[in-house]
Amino acid sequence: MALSLSERLSRELSHLQASGLLISPRVLHTPSRAHVRIDGQDVINLASNNYLGFADHPALKEKAAAYLREWGAGAGAVRGIAGTLQIHEDFERQLAEFKHTGSALVLHSGFATNQGVLGALLQEGDLVVSDELNHASIIDGLRLTKATKKIFKHADIMDLERVLQENDTDGLKLVVTDGVFSMDGDIAPLDKIVEVARRYGAVTYVDDAHGSGVLGADGRGTVHHFGLEHADDVIQVGTLSKAWGGVGGYAAGHADLRELLINRARPFLFSTAQPPAVVGALSAALEVVRRDPSLMQRLWDNARYFKAGIESLGFDHLGSQTPITPVIFGEAPAAFEASRLLLERGIFATGIGFPTVPMGKARIRNIVTAEHTRDDLDKALEAYGTVGRDLGVV
Ligand code: PMP
Numbered sequence: 001m002a003l004s005l006s007e008r009l010s011r012e013l014s015h016l017q018a019s020g021l022l023i024s025p026r027v028l029h030t031p032s033r034a035h036v037r038i039d040g041q042d043v044i045n046l047a048s049n050n051y052l053g054f055a056d057h058p059a060l061k062e063k064a065a066a067y068l069r070e071w072g073a074g075a076g077a078v079r080g081i082a083g084t085l086q087i088h089e090d091f092e093r094q095l096a097e098f099k100h101t102g103s104a105l106v107l108h109s110g111f112a113t114n115q116g117v118l119g120a121l122l123q124e125g126d127l128v129v130s131d132e133l134n135h136a137s138i139i140d141g142l143r144l145t146k147a148t149k150k151i152f153k154h155a156d157i158m159d160l161e162r163v164l165q166e167n168d169t170d171g172l173k174l175v176v177t178d179g180v181f182s183m184d185g186d187i188a189p190l191d192k193i194v195e196v197a198r199r200y201g202a203v204t205y206v207d208d209a210h211g212s213g214v215l216g217a218d219g220r221g222t223v224h225h226f227g228l229e230h231a232d233d234v235i236q237v238g239t240l241s242k243a244w245g246g247v248g249g250y251a252a253g254h255a256d257l258r259e260l261l262i263n264r265a266r267p268f269l270f271s272t273a274q275p276p277a278v279v280g281a282l283s284a285a286l287e288v289v290r291r292d293p294s295l296m297q298r299l300w301d302n303a304r305y306f307k308a309g310i311e312s313l314g315f316d317h318l319g320s321q322t323p324i325t326p327v328i329f330g331e332a333p334a335a336f337e338a339s340r341l342l343l344e345r346g347i348f349a350t351g352i353g354f355p356t357v358p359m360g361k362a363r364i365r366n367i368v369t370a371e372h373t374r375d376d377l378d379k380a381l382e383a384y385g386t387v388g389r390d391l392g393v394v
Helices: 005-018 058-071 079-083 086-099 110-121 136-143 157-166 190-199 257-264 266-270 276-291 294-312 332-344 374-390
Strands: 035-038 041-045 103-107 127-131 148-152 173-178 203-207 234-239 249-253 324-330 350-352 362-367
Touching: 041 374, 058 276, 079 266, 086 103, 086 249, 086 276, 103 110, 103 257, 103 266, 110 136, 110 203, 110 234, 110 249, 110 257, 110 266, 127 136, 127 157, 136 173, 148 157, 157 173, 157 190, 173 190, 190 203, 249 257, 257 266, 276 294, 294 324, 294 374, 324 332, 332 350, 332 362, 332 374
Parallel strands: 127 148, 127 173, 173 203, 203 234
Antiparallel strands: 035 041, 103 249, 234 249, 324 362, 350 362
16 A cells, blocks of 8 residues: 555654754744844844845835835746746846846746756756755756766865866866855855866856855955956856845856746746846845945954954854854754754854764854844854853853
8 A cells, every 4th residue: 555645744754853853943023134033032133144134124125115016916927928027127137237247047046046057058968067065956956957967075176176187078067166155154266166167168157145245346246256257157146035135046147148048947937937026125135235335344344253253252163254154063962052042042043963064063053244233243242152161162
């Protein structure tokens, strides 16, 4: 007899429970901001990706509401059939101009973008070389292709070169890396990666989910940070769901990239277009970041201040180069206990353990935003000091 659904569900859930991987998302009773309410308690939020405070920004909400009123609640169809509204195309032009690229296309999420772009671009006979710590959506996107897949050691240029030396093809060669790595907060050595990739005739593909809105002038991203934005052999993808405050993903680069994706990217072809309100919010986000440079300034001042504080308490933050600030606690139970104790002290920050990060490197991952005040960060540092001493980590 076939397995029943309840048996499948209960077995899988018990398995997750036994391996300590069962999650139960916390519910926020306020919008995503620097301060949120959880279980009736007001806490300082160090757990979101809301780098610029755009998730609940008045200018984004205003333009979202205006687009909602003018253009409706939904787009009505997939982009390729009848769902491409003027505002979608206008926003894509705005984004390409912001990114200094020949073209840009917007998809439904960063996750869907990796699926769509990698799936559209790569064919049998192509070679793709991917950093071992790349995001799950890249791994899943690569699973959709028949290209030969090879892995290089994290941010290791010599290893990348070794893989490119050992594997050749007449097809397309693609080197794939995150721009900023989401667990350690390090920046990919993109200048060196592109240089090696070019020597072997390879194109570079950068997932800039955590670099866009954070690095480069006005938050133009990691590619801009390294001055590579005009390069036709660099493809930038990323999310509009973190710093940019809405939801969506984009691919930007070569002038012909957009047209190929319109014809081949499966999420573009088979999933309904983004609703007008989201497009309005995102369009406002690009306007705000350009007219208010103090946002980026505050983000980086806060990031530097918090990291210096964490360091002087005696914690290890793995030398993070971005507002992502991991605080190492060792084994997973210690990180989870620290997260619980921090919450008791009014600090919301999530514990992350194996297999998301290596054994012995369980951590709390903090993301400092432009919205945090010095007082918020001082309170968080004070709580970290107490919890770290209580757990014998510092
Ligand atoms: N790529 C990276 C590197 C990410 O960190 C994320 C977000 N978890 C994504 C892609 C997915 O983006 P989105 O949340 O817009 O689907």
